[in-house]
Amino acid sequence: MQPYQPPIEDYRFLLGEVLNFDEAMGELGIEVDATLAEAVLEEAGRYCAERLQPINREGDEHGCSLKDGEVITPPGFAQAWHGFTEAGWTSLSAHPEFGGQGLPFILQLWLDEMLSATNMSFGLFAGLTRGAAEAIAAHARDDLKATYLPHLTSGAWTGAMALTESGAGTDLALLKTKAEPLSEDRFAVTGTKIFISSGDHDFGGNVVHLVLARLPDAPAGVKGISLFLVPKFLPDTSGGHTLRNTLSVGALEKKMGIHAQPTCVMNYDGAIGWLVGEPNRGLAAMFTMMNAERLMVGIQGLGQAGGAYSQAAAYARERLQGRSADGKRSCVPIIEHGDVRRMLLEVRSFVEGGRALAGWTALHLDRAQRHADAAERARSDALVALLTPVIKAGFTDLGFEGAVQAQQVFGGHGYIREWGMEQFVRDARIAQIYEGTNGVQAIDLVGRKLGMDDGKVVADFFARIDTDLAAAAGDVGEVAAAVGQALALLRDATAALKDADAEEASGAAVDYLRLFALVAMGWMWARMAAVPGDTPQHTAKRAVAQFYVRRILPQAEGLAAKLSAGSASLFLLPAEAF
Incomplete structure (x- = not known):
């Protein structure tokens, strides 16, 4: 496999000549210019290329395991996570109040692209942690924010989203997990969730689960769902978090792809949790996290296609096979064949067009949060909401198709593990399914x-x-x-x-x-x-x-x-x- 080449030149072009980045930052009063943004992206790309791509294939082949109820991630993942957090990448776009750097979201989104291009399983740890922090910041009480957000922002702790149950997939109205009140602010959460990405790991620190459950007097349907913060470790008398909560990993899912990502069956056996937001309004609170995740998942499709394209383009320039179109030369690089060019251009035209659209959307997300004019904030927020299902579903459909096209460039070698292309295809496939299947995203676009x-x-x-x-x-x-x-x-x-x-x-x-x-x-x-x-x-x-x-x-x-x-x-x- 070729070493990853971060698309820094394309980012530079978009920032400086297409998206008017400096002007946009000036309007929002953000003291970040294109030069600084490029430097941040260069460092992010270097980390992805030097630390994450090299452990991607081994992570896929080794996978995660469960030993004595604890998840063991593949070799190198824990060390890579600690390096990632020490470099500050988990805090990139987070609010400074809780230790974040407060940088523009466009940098976060393009970091997500590079993470997905080099090691999608690893990138999920970061994305889910950020999503959990955003939901807590938007809906939790101040004491919960003060306790959990600094650790999630720094990456010392990680986050997970626990929605799905075996009998309640897309239809959350059917979920059965219960939350019994223990005191004014503490609840005992009992139930089983499936498909929980990043449900546990061996990185150290806490794992903060946001769990959908029903209170005893909750009305039926989605109007009776509440959201609870359920940590792996509870606070102790000395101010630390060392007391093991009664949640456990029942099994690891055996999956088509993202083998290095622990997708867990989680059992909550009277686990202690705290209410996030209002009772019976948990779905609205969880959607803060889900909408952030849907943008991230769309970028996963983009990153997988981009990573696969770069491998296929390099192979096509080097692979000698067939005669030239005029028949005068034999053993020419396959990049000279029209059909190979067609496949590469189909992928490239999506990747570069999608990258620009994602960047434009990210700038409007910052406008929605930071613009001085409330009307402008509302206008940008609506545009982001409109484009979120388009990016999630459109990018992941085209991303999977792009990974398949890039694999096809390799011919038979694309089907063989050593070239890495079949992993792109397997990993990309999940993005069309989780965080709301693409059919559901399309119905959301048309119906809402x-x-x-x-x-x-x-x-x-x-x-x-x-x-x-x-x-x-x-x-x-x-x-x-x-x-x-x-x-x-x-x-x-x-x-x-x-x-x-x-x-x-x-x-x-x-x-x-x-x-x-x-x-x-x-x-x-x-x-x-x-x-x-x-x-x-x-x-x-x-x-x-x-x-x-x-x-x-x-x-x-x-x-x-x-x-x-x-x-x-x-x-x-x-x-x-x-």
């Missing part, structure tokens, strides 16, 4: 997000695209025109879905989300292609933009045709005939 503020949020987003396409038309007319035509199809589909019933919306949702993602990335390609300059990077951007609008964006017409066909054909076959 399109209707925000009576459709004004999505209309605002489309208007932003219109403005940028008009500005780009004079420089890259073909690109802007093609994206404009696809946007028109997306607008028509949006209008058609406005009054759709649940059956129609469900049948259309996945195709609609993919159409939305393709147009949104086309918008980014128009912006990137319109950047003036004659460096190799500028030339490459314009070339890939041409490929995107000629070979990828035409999918929009097929998706629009599928959407206009309606859902009737989905229900012609009786259920018993399947």
Whole structure:
């Protein structure tokens, strides 16, 4: 496997020439410029390349094990975690009040991309810890914040999210875990959860579980779910956390991929926990963590495709096979073959377009949290909410497809473990499933997000695209025109879905989300292609933009045709005939 090359040049291009990073930071009063941001990303990329990629394959082959009820992670993972925390990477975007660095979220998101490209199993420890901290910061009492947030921010402790039960997957209304009050603020949590990523490890320190459970008098359904902070270790009389709580790992799931990530069956046997947020409002509190995780998972798809692409491109430049197109040369590098170029460009056009869209979204997340104008905060928050299911589902679908395409470049070698490509495919697959399956994300987009503020949020987003396409038309007319035509199809589909019933919306949702993602990335390609300059990077951007609008964006017409066909054909076959 080739050493990982962090995409620093692309980050630099996006920060300085596409996303107007310095201007955005100035508007928010954040004293970070592109030069500092690049330096941070360079250091992050170095850590991922030098410490995390080298243990990725061994972690996959060794996997996690369970010994005397304790999880043992693969060799090198505990040491890598301690190095990661000592370098401050867990505190990158966290609030300074609890020891965080308070850096812009775009740096966090692109760090997540590099983590996913080099060691997805490892990156989950960091992402879940950050998500737990965000939920506690948003909803917990001040004493819980003071106790837990400094340790989670530093990475001395880690976090886990415990939602799923064997009989309650996506439908959380069916969950059965109970929480019995012991005192005014302490509860005994009893139940079993499955699929709990980072449920335990051997890094040392505490593991802070956020657990959904029901109080004795809770109403039925999702309106009766509360959220509890349940730590592995409880506070002792000396002010430390050394008392073992009554939660345990019942088993480790045997999985298709992310073998180095301990996915646990967790048993809570009257485990002591504290209520986070209001009683029976736990789902709303948990969604603070889930929405953060959904952006992270989308970036996992992006990172996996990017990591696989870099391996495939290097292989294609070196692998000699076949004759040149004119038949005059034999044993040419396979990068000269049209079909190999097609596969590589399909992956690259997603990775670079997705990276730009993720960066734009991350800047709006900072606006939603830090802008001085409340109306601007609300506007950006709505845009992030709109794009969250698009990034989660669109990026993970395209990320898996990209990993498969990159594997295909290797031919038979891609199927053999030593080249590392089959691990990309196996690891990428989970991102389409967890944190809400991609079908659920699509239904969320169509059923909830399109209707925000009576459709004004999505209309605002489309208007932003219109403005940028008009500005780009004079420089890259073909690109802007093609994206404009696809946007028109997306607008028509949006209008058609406005009054759709649940059956129609469900049948259309996945195709609609993919159409939305393709147009949104086309918008980014128009912006990137319109950047003036004659460096190799500028030339490459314009070339890939041409490929995107000629070979990828035409999918929009097929998706629009599928959407206009309606859902009737989905229900012609009786259920018993399947």
